[in-house]
Amino acid sequence: MIRVLLAEDQAMVRGALVSLLGLEPDIEVVGEAASGPEAVAVAREARPDVALLDIEMPGGDGITAAAMIREEVPDCKIVILTTFGRPGYLRRAMEAGAVAFLVKDRPASELAAAVRRVRRGERVIDPDLAAAALSAGPNPLSPRECDVLAAAADGSTVGDIAGRLHLSEGTVRNYLSSAIHKTHARNRIEAVRRARSQGWL
Amino acid sequence: MIRVLLAEDQAMVRGALVSLLGLEPDIEVVGEAASGPEAVAVAREARPDVALLDIEMPGGDGITAAAMIREEVPDCKIVILTTFGRPGYLRRAMEAGAVAFLVKDRPASELAAAVRRVRRGERVIDPDLAAAALSAGPNPLSPRECDVLAAAADGSTVGDIAGRLHLSEGTVRNYLSSAIHKTHARNRIEAVRRARSQGWL
DNA sequence: CGGCGGATCTGACAAATGTCACCGCCGATC
DNA sequence: GATCGGCGGTGACATTTGTCAGATCCGCCG
Numbered sequence: 243m244i245r246v247l248l249a250e251d252q253a254m255v256r257g258a259l260v261s262l263l264g265l266e267p268d269i270e271v272v273g274e275a276a277s278g279p280e281a282v283a284v285a286r287e288a289r290p291d292v293a294l295l296d297i298e299m300p301g302g303d304g305i306t307a308a309a310m311i312r313e314e315v316p317d318c319k320i321v322i323l324t325t326f327g328r329p330g331y332l333r334r335a336m337e338a339g340a341v342a343f344l345v346k347d348r349p350a351s352e353l354a355a356a357v358r359r360v361r362r363g364e365r366v367i368d369p370d371l372a373a374a375a376l377s378a379g380p381n382p383l384s385p386r387e388c389d390v391l392a393a394a395a396d397g398s399t400v401g402d403i404a405g406r407l408h409l410s411e412g413t414v415r416n417y418l419s420s421a422i423h424k425t426h427a428r429n430r431i432e433a434v435r436r437a438r439s440q441g442w443l
Numbered sequence: 444m445i446r447v448l449l450a451e452d453q454a455m456v457r458g459a460l461v462s463l464l465g466l467e468p469d470i471e472v473v474g475e476a477a478s479g480p481e482a483v484a485v486a487r488e489a490r491p492d493v494a495l496l497d498i499e500m501p502g503g504d505g506i507t508a509a510a511m512i513r514e515e516v517p518d519c520k521i522v523i524l525t526t527f528g529r530p531g532y533l534r535r536a537m538e539a540g541a542v543a544f545l546v547k548d549r550p551a552s553e554l555a556a557a558v559r560r561v562r563r564g565e566r567v568i569d570p571d572l573a574a575a576a577l578s579a580g581p582n583p584l585s586p587r588e589c590d591v592l593a594a595a596a597d598g599s600t601v602g603d604i605a606g607r608l609h610l611s612e613g614t615v616r617n618y619l620s621s622a623i624h625k626t627h628a629r630n631r632i633e634a635v636r637r638a639r640s641q642g643w644l
Numbered sequence: 645c646g647g648c649g650g651a652t653c654t655g656a657c658a659a660a661t662g663t664c665a666c667c668g669c670c671g672a673t674c
Numbered sequence: 675g676a677t678c679g680g681c682g683g684t685g686a687c688a689t690t691t692g693t694c695a696g697a698t699c700c701g702c703c704g
Contacts, residue, residue, distance in 0.1 A: 251548065252547040252548045253549060253551065254460075254545075254549055254553070255456055255459065255547055257463060257550065259455075260551075261459065261462045261465075261466055262458060262462040262463075264462075265462055323455075325453065346454075346455045346456055347455065349458065350454060350455050350457070350459055351458070352455070353459075384679090385680090386681065396632070396636060397629070397631075397632035397633030399629065399660075400661070410682075410684080412683060412684060413683060416663090416683085417682095419661090419664085423663095428598070429598055429690085430598075430632075430661080430662090431595075431597070431632060432598030434598075435598055585649095585650065585651080587651065600690075600691095601691070602690095610652075611653055613652090613653060613654060614653060614654095616690095617653085617694095618651090619692075620692055629692095630692080631692090
């Protein structure tokens with residue numbers, strides 16, 4: 243019996259995935275969580291063999307949860323299960339110690355298959371996505387550029403961002419300008435979109 | 444036996460929901476679709492009692508699919524199943540003839556319950572969301588303002604938008620300005636976010 | 645018929661944004 | 675010890691964006 247933890251914020255999807263895994267005779271869902279921190283707490287208690295983690299969750303993402311579970315329950319294999327197959331997500335997931343990366347638009351049958359494969363010690367990664375992640379290279383944005391770009395994403399003005407990050411307005415403009423350059427964008431909106439689509443934010 | 448059609452673009456989620464509905468002895472999934480147009484085609488063939496439609500799907504959204512299914516299979520009850528409980532979505536869904544509106548972060552048990560209730564002729568709508576939709580009022584943006592705002596969402600400049608919509612740059616700026624005003628935003632980025640969160644785009 | 649509101653446009657203006665050159669300060673690395 | 679890259683900053687500048695006051699058409703409604 244493979245003991246599985248499932249972290250996914252949308253309750254209906256989580257329930258549906260549990261029922262999907264419930265069809266498999268050799269898989270047992272021993273814990274559920276709706277956020278990153280909750281996943282870590284449940285993993286500590288339930289000590290699952292495999293943790294299925296969504297990335298986009300409110301209040302703590304699945305990747306940082308992955309790293310923490312890796313520390314606390316070293317034998318637990320981490321599978322990232324996400325809506326968006328972004329190169330940067332894959333890269334960060336691997337760095338956080340994940341052994342599999344599944345996108346939700348793959349057929350449902352691949353979920354149980356992936357759980358079994360990671361339990362046998364294999365890795366499960368979409369070859370196309372792996373190629374994209376490697377060819378795209380690492381995140382070119384410096385940490386501060388990421389901060390500023392993320393702060394700009396919601397429509398804040400330069401003044402707002404400067405206040406929030408305790409920077410001068412000129413500095414904010416400089417970081418935005420260099421982020422725009424590095425993402426080959428023409429303005430901050432495009433820069434945000436490009437960075438998001440690469441999983442850099 | 445209640446015959447159900449399920450339209451949802453993410454294959455894994457779709458499969459999981461099918462398995463969830465499969466647990467119910469009185470519900471049978473008689474068709475699946477991954478896009479709006481496909482849902483209409485499958486509905487025409489399978490003639491389901493209930494159609495479960497996601498809104499956000501590539502290549503034709505669930506709301507226009509709802510209206511078309513309503514015409515072609517008048518006895519089929521439409522249930523909208525969506526990630527985002529946006530007031531504008533609910534309003535448009537109702538106008539398109541939907542009888543239920545479910546958000547995916549409700550518990551999984553509510554799905555089968557909703558299917559049974561609509562089959563009995565009831566409507567299923569979250570009271571909080573209904574209140575939000577009514578108190579927010581209808582979309583204040585004129586059709587053209589929506590077009591321009593939507594075109595601005597991806598980081599296009601005024602010039603790009605003018606070219607794409609065959610307008611003068613001044614007109615584009617005027618529409619953006621009035622959209623910014625109507626959404627109580629300070630710039631186009633905030634306007635896009637506000638309009639999105641209301642389901643106006 | 646007259647008025648209203650939407651769509652389209654113009655021109656002018658103020659404010660915000662993006663770019664560039666250049667400054668100093670650190671910590672790491674060759 | 676020198677160099678390089680990241681961080682933080684300044685000031686000047688061009689461009690873009692947002693605002694406002696008008697203007698013309700058109701269709702609809704009382």
